[in-house]
Amino acid sequence: MAGRRSGSALVVLVVLLAALAGCGGRSAADSATADVQRLLDRRAAAVVDRDPRAYERTGTGTDFATLRALPVASWSYRVTAVRRTGDTATADAELRYRVAGYDRAPVTAGRTLRLSRDADGQWSVDTDRPAKKSAQQLWDQGTVHLVRGRHSLVLGVGQSGRSLRDFADLADRAVPAVSDAWGTDWSRRVVVLVPKSLEGMAGLLGSPASSYRGIAAVTTGATGARDRAPADRIIVNPDAFALLGGLGEQVVVTHETTHVATRARTTAATPLWLSEGYADWVGYRAGGRTPAEAAPELSRAVGEGRVPTALPDDEDFGFTGDASRLARSYESGWTACRLISDRWGEARLGEFYRAVGEHRERAGAVEDAMRTVLGTTPEAFTEQWRAYLRDQLG
8 A cells, every 4th residue: 555655656756757847847948948049049139239248138149349340230149059067058050141232132051050058147259150051151261341233242351452442433333234144134233253273262162162262153042933033142262263364253253243233034944054054155245345245165166176066055055074074165155145146136135045044944935935036946956056156156
């Protein structure tokens, strides 16, 4: 009997403890997550308010001076995990921020923060770094400097003010040139990031430096966002850019600005020969270069009797492949767009680009747009393009 009563009391005690935990108990991990989220909320508010003292009260991790030049319209963290060991913790968080006057959609970045707790139980940030497999942000590489243009915002690290002003001038010429070709139904302003080196560019893209060696610039941003302008960034490789002449610099920046303008109309249906070829077409449109000057690798191949049998596939545009093959792929896309412009007109080229992007998937997109906009077929167009190469480059 005594043993039975003791057993019953133990069961009741366990049930009561479980009920109490379910009704109001909160684990140490849950408490730490909530505390860290509140800390990062204060940190985010300090960035938006440009309040260095409030920022410093949340800890260190990132020197506020590195962020001071960045004009942000919004900044927020969402804590996704906290791993606590005594008075230290590691938190995973999603950072979302918008550059004022330029971004309608936020940039999203994974961050890993290390934190410590003082004797009063208050958490503070010790380090704030890119999460594993996440790209760096510009301020991770040093103090950000800013130059504003008429149509551009240039943010740089390790660059002189004169250099950043030169990029702003290039972008300010590119924006109206792109609008003249594509139209004005886009934001008509660009953000240019200029890191210190190729390695800095690779860090911003979260890829090995070898992937971008010889590539002067790339544009990042979500495609097909028709209801809102994505947070596009033109990211410069200063090592490769320094090898360009004045015309080459302008072509590159105009090319990348074209990607910003056409982003909402570029979808999974758009082949790279069209998106890259159109960007090159806009870039060279007012440059005065002859076809042979603008397409030297393809011109060499055609002169040797090696006329391409088909437009390049997306795989032909990989940065890690053969440099000559990559150049011929870009030049092939450019000459195809130039053919459309010459034979059907500039307006029809833009209409063709938009018509391809209207499709949800690749299959049938080019075929349908060629039929409805150009009144031809891919097979007939390819033969016209090959003849055009012989005429222009042979």
